[in-house]
Amino acid sequence: MAGIKAEPFTFPARPRELALIVIDMQRDFAEPGGFGASLGNDVSRIARIVPDVKRLIESFRAAGLPVIHTMECHRPDLSDLPLSKRNRGNPSLRIGDEGPMGRILISGEPGTAILPELAPADGEVVIEKPGKGAFYATELGDVLKKKGITQLVFAGVTTEVCVQTTMREANDRGYECLLAEEATESYFPEFKAAAIAMIRAQGAIVGWTADVDDILEAIAHA
Ligand code: TIU
Helix, strand or coil: CCCECCECCCECCCHHHEEEEEECCEHHHHCCCCHHHHCCCCCHHHHCCHHHHHHHHHHHHHHCCCEEEEEECECCCCCCCCHHHHHCCCCCCCCCCEEECEECCECCCHHHCECHHHCCCCCCEEEEECCCCCCCCCCHHHHHHHHCCCEEEEEEECHHHHHHHHHHHHHHCCCEEEEEEEEEECCCHHHHHHHHHHHHHHHHCCCEEECHHHHHHHHHCC
8 A cells, every 4th residue: 555645645554554443423423313413413414424434434344454433322320421421511311311212322222323324344343432532441442452553544423522532542642543534524514624624734743634535545455
């Protein structure tokens, strides 16, 4: 692989050390009646990126590269949910409350599940995370170390919340990070644009960003 065309410059991909991380593509963020909607957001924006996330997942699978999925969710007894998080945002339904798709953001509930089109394949790692960042209070760091992964391609939602937080965590842990631009979305288009600009500013201070087509092109030759 000759690198991936990216901003602010070519991403120096090493296929044997590369994994895809799909952040929180859950019904609770993408469907009416879930957590995202309870915060007052237009969730249709999120549903629109599903085809681009799907072709990214399929290209990693076809190349035999790891695909790792995350889910933002909490234990049924709420023991991993700080009160500050439960009370935040003045939502119509709070985390743990019973909603139309089961209890909001609780492990095992229908609304907490990953969208069926993007469901993890047998053997793919799924990380349940109580925070916005996927490294906080999870096994993600150990999983990546065991697989010898040093470079991460990111997709998922939302760009400026869970995706950006996880990229910053990964960057500080020594991973090289690349965000797939059409495979991530925010409820606020201006926040997505700002997050992308921040990530790749100052010579990729947090990471690189690239078009899905350019990532697919490189992965096909991995
Ligand atoms: N509200 C919002 O933008 N995001 C979240 O609450 N979680 C994730 O980004 N996954």
